[in-house]
Amino acid sequence: MEADRADIRRTEYYRRAFDAYLRYGTRIDLSSKAANRTGRYVWRTREDDKVRPSHAANNGRVFSWSDPPPTGHPGEAPGCRCRAVAHYGATEFANHTIVGSLESGRPRWENLDFVRHFYFDGGRTVTLREIGHLREVVEHYAYRLGAFRRLSNEIAEFARESGEGAILDDFGQPYEFGQVEHAHGRSVVSGFYRGRRTDRGTMMATACTIEFVFSDVFTDPANLRERLFGGSELNRVSPGIARLTDLGGRAYKITGSWTVRFEANIYRESRRSAYK
């Protein structure tokens, strides 16, 4: 909380409270809630994998005490470890907003649906949206795997090197998606960001559109069968399942794409910044 107190001294609240102290001797309340009550704050999570996705989605965003987000203010939900940091001109933030809906309106595929498709659908490519996994994959990647935080750092560093003006770069690497569904395993997320850096004093405002592409190939149903039924259970699977998992099928691609709007206000100097 010490950092919060240092921040408070640079807020409009503090200037007014200090003025009131000089004029009337009114005690200055340095609690961050008092300082922020009338103003705005930046939501800060602990940025570890225990942060719930709905709060991770708020990380770095600016909110008003008079207009809470649907999650409530930081620290209000049971077990929430998030903090509100006073927002003033030189407060850093970086937020990612997913553009458009991630919902599919279709039944969600379980592991056996992946196997069925392998044997019966001739290798047709499927999209994450049509198999009902788009939201889970995007949130797993963004928050559990920490990709939004890493991209904030990456874009900040790229913007520092590029100077003021246009920004364009690409990225891509494999990640483990087995927690969403065993069938996904290791899959590649790649993409690019394009936008602008605009300088304001010691800060740089950076606005980008980030395009993401997910790609995976389903080739490995035998391994899936082992993972579905476990080593000791393998000999006891029903004849129907055994037939399904023994016949030859056709490998198929799993693809997905989504767009994110990135907006940040970050120190131009790397050593002052939390984003580097």
Ligand SMILES: [Zn+2]
């Ligand atoms: Zn929280």
